[in-house]
Amino acid sequence: MKIILTQEVPGLGTPGDIVEVKDGYGRNYLLPQGLAISHTKGAEKQVATIKRARDAREIRDLDHAKEIKAQLEGLSVKLGARAGDGGRLFGSVTAGEVVVAVKAAGGPSLDRRRVELPSVIKSLGAYNVQVKLHPEVVAKFSVNVVPAAK
Template identity: 80%
Template sequence: MKIILTQEVSGLGSPGDIVEVKDGFGRNYLLPQGFAIAWTKGAEKQVTVIKRARSAREVRDLGHANEIKGQLEGLKVNLKARAGDGGRLFGSVTPAEIVDAVKAAGGPSLDRRRLETPGHIKSLGAYPVSIRLHPEVTAKFDLNVVKG
């Protein structure tokens, strides 16, 4: 199935990219979530408009992305979560909670969809978290999950 991405999808592409995916992935996930639109000749003409707008944003955001990266890499982020006696959490840590913890620690506001965690965070401890600020800039910081 040929689709046109409308948002950045990790491991697949950026907005405006035309990609070939398996039918089930496109039909059951990408299209209903609004991450992509079905490919047609008319829609392909819209790709140039999407890419032009994206390139204008990227050039403007590269310096800003490096600035945010500097802020994030010097940041100590602590997240309080409810946990049992063995250090196992009641539930798991969500990207929205991580974004809120970064903001509470004095960091910038981030897009939760661009966060990359090392799997599901379901216990207390320190975890490396990275965020794609720009196609060329990825910031990494440590998230400390503490009992709260």
């Protein structure tokens, strides 16, 4: 099934891309969620408009992404989490919690879907986190997981 993406789908493409997907994935997930539209001749005209808007936005966003990268790399992020005696967390740290901690540390607002954790964070300590701000810009910073105040 050919579809046209209207929003970014990780591992599949960006808005305006024409992609071939399995029928069930397209019909049951992408189309109902509004992430894509069916591929037709009229929709191809929309693709050109979407791509022009994206190209104009990316040129602007590249500089903006570099500014955000500079902010993130100079940031000291501490994340409080409940932990047991051995330093093992009750649960794990999620990308959403990292985004909240960055905002609390005075950093910029981030999209949790762009945050890439190195692995599952289940203990106290310092971890390196990546944020994919732009196809050409990846910011790396450290998150220090500390015990939360009781």
